[in-house]
Amino acid sequence: MRSNAAVSFLLLLVTLSSTVRYLPVAQQEPEINELGSGTETQDLIDIDCLNDLQLRTQPICIEKVYAAAMTSPKMWAGSHDQHLFxxxxxxxxxxxxxxxxLLPQSKGPYNLIAQKGDIWELNVTREENETLCIDRCDVGNMSYRENSNDGWHIDTAFTVAAFSDARYRLLxxxxxxxxxxxGNRGERSKQLDLNRKAVETCESAASQCVDKLYVLSVISGKQPDGLNRVKGLKLRVSNGTSNITVRLPKRRGDINDKGIRAEMWEVESESLSSESQCREVESESLSSESQCREVESESLSSESQCIEFNGVKEIAFTTTAKYRxxxxxxxxxxxxxxSGKFSLLAAFVDPISCTEVDRFNELQFGLYNNC
Incomplete structure (x- = not known):
């Protein structure tokens, strides 16, 4: 018989998986065209930053920045041109x-497309300046800047940094x-300054309740039309004893878009929807179809439920699709x-060889919910 703690966690996690809404997201290009580096600006430093990095004898430096931006569904939101980060x-x-x-173009026929987006990997340390060490609290401002009169309407954006201690943190x-x-809509449209104050410190995030998950990933599929045929992919979340699996919807978008782009899914925690969700609990085979049952539609109060940020012990991509x-x-x-703020829960990066997910192999992410 399961312990009361395991059953309680499962009920809480079901509320998190209750509603999964697809959002567009992006691609990744390995090569970056850097226009400038180290050019001094007249921007005064204005940093309100509590450094939540542990004290170490060696400095902890930002090595890469992952810039993710999603295009809105607004008419003419996409752009055929490149813009700047x-x-x-x-x-x-x-x-x-x-x-x-200069953000590189996608591999498809268009660059920035409405209801889709991009994830770019940007190298911070240049060969001619290998001694440069930028701490998280050294970051002053980040922005997307116009580079043409073909405008780009941004809906949602996250920035993640890879550090020299092999950890990832939200910026x-x-x-x-x-x-x-x-370039031609007035001064306010010249650039979008990104919000660093929306990021919660590690210590403060640890005991807070998770209100929503944003799942971003660059995935390529076996099928010829890239991600447009993706279905059957799931997200498994565990506290170490109990598991909940969320079915991630098939990618939406133009079926003629053959570019390799990423996805973004928004996992709600407010109520159970009438849509079918797959719940898998303690079993010898997590992918066993016999352990997967439909969740009844009912309303649950999110105010009375709490999934603590540091209570999540495992996150993974999994699938039971037989031929994908x-x-x-x-x-x-x-x-x-x-609190309304955000923190990075998990990350996985393997841009060179990639990692395969099939019905026999799941992909576990690295967790970053502990200081």
Missing amino acids: AFSYKTNGPYLNTTEW SADVNVRQWVD YYRVQSAFVVARLN
């Missing part, structure tokens, strides 16, 4: 240095901002907490 950081003195990247979070990045497999390049799971 800017990263400002402090060194010695009262001013910020800024690096700009900024902007959800439903709905702002143009355009998925090659995963990268994946990030961002949690929105009951």
Whole structure:
């Protein structure tokens, strides 16, 4: 018989998996065209940052930045042109240095498409400046900047940093901002400044309740039309003894888009929907269809339920589809907490060889919900 604690956790996790709403997201390109580095700007440093990195004898430096931005469904929201990502950081003195990247085009016929998006991997340390060490609290500002008069309407954006201690941390979070990045729409549309103050510190996030999950991943499939035929992919969340599996919806979008792009799913925790969800509990085979049952539609109060951020012990991609497999390049799971702020819960990055997910092999992410 299961313990009361395990049953209680399962009920809480069911509320989290109750509603899964598809959101568009993106692609990843390995090569970055860097336009400038170390150019001094007249932006004064204004950093309100509590460093939640553990004290170590060696400095912990940002090595890569993963910039994820989703295009809104607004008419003409997409752009056929490339735009810029800017990263400002402090060194010695009262001013910020800024690096700009020209974001590479997608492999498909178009670049930025409505209801879809991109994830770019940006190298922070350049060969000619290998001694550069940027701490999380050295980051002054990040923004998307216009590079043409073909505007881009951004809906949601997250920025994740890879550190020299092999950990990943969230740097900024902007959800439903709905702002143009355009060269001919006025000064406000010249750039979108990303919100660093929306990110919760590790210590504060630990005991907070998870209100929502944002699942972002760059995936390629066996099928010829890229991700447009993806179905059967699931997200498994565990506290170490009990498991809940959420079915992630098939990708929406233009069936003529053959570019390799990423996905973003929004997992609600507010109530159980009438849509079918698959719940898997303690069993010898997590992928066993016999252990998968439909969740009844009923309303649950999220105010009376709490899944603690540091209570999650395992997150993985899994599937029971018999004739499909998925090659995963990268994946990030961002949690929105009951404070309204955000924190990175899990990450996986393997851009060179990728990792396959099929009905015999799941893909476990690295957890980053402990300081």
